[in-house]
Amino acid sequence: MSLFEKVSSLLREIKDKSDVAAYLAYSSLLYESKPIARGVLRLEEEVDELRLRLQKILVEEGEELGTESAMAVMLLTEAMERITDLARDLALNVLKGGEAHPVLDLAEEESEEQVLLVRVTEDSIFSGRRIGELAFDDRIGVRAIAVKHRGVWIYDPDEELRLENGDLLLLSGYKAGIEVLEEAEEEVEEVEEV
Amino acid sequence: MNVKDALKGLLDLSSLMLDLAYASVIHDNSELAKQVVDLEASINELRDAVLVHMSVAVRSMSDAERSLSVFRAADIASMMAYEAVEVARMVLRGLRLHPKLREGLMEAEESVDIIKVRDGSVFEGLTIEEALMISGVGFNVIAIKSGDRWIINPDESRRIMRDEILVVRGTREALERLRTLVEGDLG
Numbered sequence: 001m002s003l004f005e006k007v008s009s010l011l012r013e014i015k016d017k018s019d020v021a022a023y024l025a026y027s028s029l030l031y032e033s034k035p036i037a038r039g040v041l042r043l044e045e046e047v048d049e050l051r052l053r054l055q056k057i058l059v060e061e062g063e064e065l066g067t068e069s070a071m072a073v074m075l076l077t078e079a080m081e082r083i084t085d086l087a088r089d090l091a092l093n094v095l096k097g098g099e100a101h102p103v104l105d106l107a108e109e110e111s112e113e114q115v116l117l118v119r120v121t122e123d124s125i126f127s128g129r130r131i132g133e134l135a136f137d138d139r140i141g142v143r144a145i146a147v148k149h150r151g152v153w154i155y156d157p158d159e160e161l162r163l164e165n166g167d168l169l170l171l172s173g174y175k176a177g178i179e180v181l182e183e184a185e186e187e188v189e190e191v192e193e194v
Numbered sequence: 195m196n197v198k199d200a201l202k203g204l205l206d207l208s209s210l211m212l213d214l215a216y217a218s219v220i221h222d223n224s225e226l227a228k229q230v231v232d233l234e235a236s237i238n239e240l241r242d243a244v245l246v247h248m249s250v251a252v253r254s255m256s257d258a259e260r261s262l263s264v265f266r267a268a269d270i271a272s273m274m275a276y277e278a279v280e281v282a283r284m285v286l287r288g289l290r291l292h293p294k295l296r297e298g299l300m301e302a303e304e305s306v307d308i309i310k311v312r313d314g315s316v317f318e319g320l321t322i323e324e325a326l327m328i329s330g331v332g333f334n335v336i337a338i339k340s341g342d343r344w345i346i347n348p349d350e351s352r353r354i355m356r357d358e359i360l361v362v363r364g365t366r367e368a369l370e371r372l373r374t375l376v377e378g379d380l381g
Contacts, residue, residue, distance in 0.1 A: 004292065004294040004295055004298055005298055006302070007295060007298070008294075008295050008297075008298025008299050009298065010299070011234070011295075011298075011299060012299060012302045013300070014380055015299075015302070016302070016303075016304075017256045018211075019212070020213070022209065022274060023209070026205050026216060026267070026271075027268050029263060065292065065295075066292055067306075068289060068290060069290070069291050069292040069295060071289060072219075072289045072290060072291045073291065073325055075280075075284050075289070075293070076219065076279070076281065077290075078279050078333065079277045079278075080277075080279055082273075083212070083274050083277050085219045085274050086270045086274055087270075088276075089266075089270060090267060090270045092267055093263060094263075101266065145262070147333065150326075150332035150333055150334045150363075150364060150368075151332070151333065151365065152334045152336075152363065153361040155202070164233075164332050165334075166365045166367075166368075
């Protein structure tokens with residue numbers, strides 16, 4: 001892998017993770033969800049590690065990259081790192097507990113709640129279906145908190161929204177329901193628990 | 195506007211600004227960067243709206259304690275937006291990434307592209323919604339430049355006109371398809 005490839009792939013990874021961290025942090029607040037908040041903490045650690053790897057490369061091979069480029073990469077990385085830190089602060093706030101003002105009362109009470117982030121792929125049971133059609137609410141008690149549809153996160157998605165390949169679904173539900181879903185989606189590549 | 199709308203607006207705008215700022219870096223586009231810097235004023239307005247509404251809603255000590263998380267969220271969302279502004283300023287100062295790095299960043303699964311609607315493009319005269327339908331791929335138009343005017347986060351009913359510039363977010367596959375459709379020359 002060339003130096004440019006190495007640097008841009010690390011930068012891409014940091015960008016992706018900091019995006020997801022920011023989004024999950026907001027969700028953890030809006031839904032008062034500790035599992036989501038813990039997911040943010042994990043992402044923040046990952047971003048930290050990636051940043052160190054990238055900075056090591058910049059120190060060792062920055063010259064080859066060009067001073068201006070190396071500086072730009074450094075500034076970008078720092079900005080994304082600070083964004084992830086802000087996400088972590090928000091998540092920590094949620095983890096510390098404390099009742100939120102009813103103004104944020106978007107979600108129902110959640111006790112043994114778990115969260116699952118699923119990428120919709122061709123073979124996924126979600127592919128091509130409407131949010132409302134999923135009918136998981138009755139069967140296993142899972143609901144779509146949010147969906148990243150066409151590159152943009154949508155909170156509390158409309159029932160009519162049709163899922164497309166590449167969409168990212170953030171589901172929440174009771175432990176049992178999430179387990180059923182995890183099994184059903186086993187063949188799908190990118191299922192991760194948050 | 196109520197608190198929830200203001201807070202949601204704040205969160206949405208701050209993530210939109212991060213996308214726009216990132217697009218201005220990978221396409222080395224200072225005009226777009228300038229837009230991000232200008233959006234800082236809207237962020238401040240929205241943050242103030244949240245603070246004002248919350249202050250009015252607080253009637254007791256326990257109310258005040260419970261509103262802390264809203265204040266913090268508003269704070270953090272605005273600080274994230276300021277990071278977007280920092281990134282945009284970097285572009286305005288002329289600090290550039292090596293073209294090979296920018297190319298590498300565009301290879302992400304998901305990215306932001308800047309596409310000009312050429313004469314004879316199939317998109318000409320269509321609304322964003324219609325364009326989405328005929329393209330067969332998913333994408334999101336996050337800004338349009340029409341003449342000297344910028345429209346941030348345009349409505350899906352907005353018509354796409356010739357010579358306009360679209361800032362589009364989507365998967366790599368969708369963006370590639372879009373490029374051929376929008377830049378497509380029938381002549």
